[in-house]
Structures are given as C-alpha cells and as structure tokens.
Amino acid sequence: MERLIWLTGASSGIGEAFARVAAQEGYSLALTARNAESLHRLVEACQGEGRVVASFPGDVTDRGEMARVAEAIRSQLGEISLLVANAGTHIPTDVRRFDVMQYETLMRVNYFGVLNCIEAVLPRMLEQNRGHLVAVSSVAGYRGLPRAAAYGASKAALTHFMESLRLDLDRTGIVVTVVSPGFVRTPLTDKNDFTMPFLMEADDAARAMLQGIAQKQMEVHFPKRFTYLLKLLRVLPYPLYHRLIASKVSPS
Numbered sequence: 638m639e640r641l642i643w644l645t646g647a648s649s650g651i652g653e654a655f656a657r658v659a660a661q662e663g664y665s666l667a668l669t670a671r672n673a674e675s676l677h678r679l680v681e682a683c684q685g686e687g688r689v690v691a692s693f694p695g696d697v698t699d700r701g702e703m704a705r706v707a708e709a710i711r712s713q714l715g716e717i718s719l720l721v722a723n724a725g726t727h728i729p730t731d732v733r734r735f736d737v738m739q740y741e742t743l744m745r746v747n748y749f750g751v752l753n754c755i756e757a758v759l760p761r762m763l764e765q766n767r768g769h770l771v772a773v774s775s776v777a778g779y780r781g782l783p784r785a786a787a788y789g790a791s792k793a794a795l796t797h798f799m800e801s802l803r804l805d806l807d808r809t810g811i812v813v814t815v816v817s818p819g820f821v822r823t824p825l826t827d828k829n830d831f832t833m834p835f836l837m838e839a840d841d842a843a844r845a846m847l848q849g850i851a852q853k854q855m856e857v858h859f860p861k862r863f864t865y866l867l868k869l870l871r872v873l874p875y876p877l878y879h880r881l882i883a884s885k886v887s888p889s
C-alpha cells in the first residue's frame with residue numbers, strides 16, 4: 638500500500654476513525670468533507686512525525702470541485718496513491734410518500750460522488766500505471782431491503798461499478814477495492830430507530846478496512862458473522878428471500 642491517501646467523508650463516523658487509524662500507521666492524509674471545521678480539528682489530532690495531514694474541504698457531488706481538490710492535493714502534498722471514497726449518506730424511504738428527490742440525492746452523493754473522485758485521480762494513476770481505488774459501499778447493496786430502496790440502489794450501483802472497474806483495470810497496476818460494511822456505530826446509524834444486528838464500533842471498522850486495503854482485497858466486508866449471512870441470503874430465490882425478510886420486519 639502506498640503512503641498518501643485521499644480520504645473523503647473524513648469529518649465523522651467511519652471516515653474520521655479511518656483517518657486516525659491510518660495516521661497512527663504512518664500514512665499521509667488529504668482529508669475531504671464539507672465541514673471544514675471538523676476537518677481542521679481532525680488534522681490537528683492526526684498530525685505527527687513523518688507524516689503529513691491536511692484538509693481539502695469540498696462537496697463530492699461537485700465534479701469540478703473534486704477535480705480542483707485532487708489537483709490541490711497533488712501540488713501541495715504529491716501524488717495520490719490511494720483514494721478512499723467513503724463520503725456517503727442515507728435517507729430512509731417511505732413508499733407512501735414517494736419522492737424521487739430522495740433517490741436522486743442518494744445517487745448524487747453515494748454513487749456519482751465516488752465517480753467524481755475517481756475521475757479526478759484515474760488519469761494520473763493510468764499514466765503512472767499504479768494506484769489504488771477504494772469505494773465504501775454497503776451490504777445494503779447486496780439485495781433489496783425494506784425502507785432502504787434509495788440507499789440500497791445507490792450502493793448496489795456503486796458495488797456493481799467497482800466490480801466492472803476492477804475488470805477494466807485488470808491488466809494495469811491499479812488496484813480496485815470495494816468496502817461493504819454491516820452496521821457501524823456512527824452519527825449516520827445513531828438515527829436508526831431499530832435494533833442493529835452485530836453493530837460494530839467505528840474504530841474496529843476502520844482497522845478492518847485498513848487491513849483489507851493493505852492486502853489489496855477485492856472486497857473488504859465486516860463484521861464477518863453478519864456479512865457472510867447476508868451473502869448467503871443473496872443466493873436465495875426471490876420467493877424464499879421475500880418470505881424470510883418480510884417475516885423479520887413488521888410493516889410500518
């Protein structure tokens with residue numbers, strides 16, 4: 638694994654924990670999110686001997702801004718060897734108040750937000766024939782889940798995209814990794830009004846991520862007891878899958 642990481646979604650949750658863990662391991666970091674104040678505090682906490690940590694605030698849905706951020710990182714810190722496109726959000730959906738804007742918003746952040754960052758780094762990585770592209774997706778993209786149509790669709794698209802990208806970059810020196818977390822305790826999941834099975838702490842998630850990325854795994858997924866169960870559900874035929882999930886979730 639290389640030494641300069643461009644991390645998006647660094648201002649809270651999994652991204653913030655990942656920044657701290659990566660800094661402890663000696664990586665240099667360029668941190669992006671919209672909240673410049675939170676990034677500034679994190680930079681101060683992560684700086685240390687032998688590594689550079691700096692903030693580059695921005696909105697991942699703004700394609701031009703991500704191109705400018707990547708350019709600023711390169712001119713101030715050097716080549717980006719590893720992109721960790723982690724910025725994302727969730728809006729629970731209510732089919733009785735169907736609103737296409739919710740779906741568009743989540744596609745813009747969770748899917749196009751990642752693509753905007755990849756576009757900003759891929760040409761240089763191709764020129765150099767090296768680099769590592771990481772996108773944080775979700776197990777919610779494995780199959781349709783109740784009240785998660787917008788989120789799940791955006792993550793399914795992202796996982797699908799990363800799978801294709803890995804094949805397209807197969808004969809290059811560029812590595813592609815998708816991260817599929819189960820439930821992790823963050824400000825995002827603090828809003829959930831249901832019991833989250835196998836809930837993980839953000840620090841543990843960040844450590845699992847860094848380890849899997851360092852091993853250049855195609856998919857990093859955790860916690861394993863939960864993700865293997867969901868992988869098993871993925872191969873069930875539709876009627877069986879439907880009955881099983883419907884029986885676990887009471888109608889809202």
Ligand SMILES: NC(=O)c1ccc[n+]([C@@H]2O[C@H](COP(=O)([O-])OP(=O)(O)OC[C@H]3O[C@@H](n4cnc5c(N)ncnc54)[C@H](OP(=O)(O)O)[C@@H]3O)[C@@H](O)[C@H]2O)c1
Nearest residue numbers: 646648649650651670671672696697724725820821823825
């Ligand atoms: N927590 C879980 O259980 C879980 C499970 C599966 C997957 N994930 C995925 O893990 C990633 C991190 O989630 P989290 O739980 O750590 O959530 P979080 O605490 O809400 O953090 C989300 C991060 O994304 C940033 N962000 C959101 N919209 C952005 C935008 N338009 N431009 C730039 N940055 C933006 C936020 O920063 P600003 O608001 O400052 O911009 C924040 O730093 C997400 O992709 C999420 O889908 C989480």
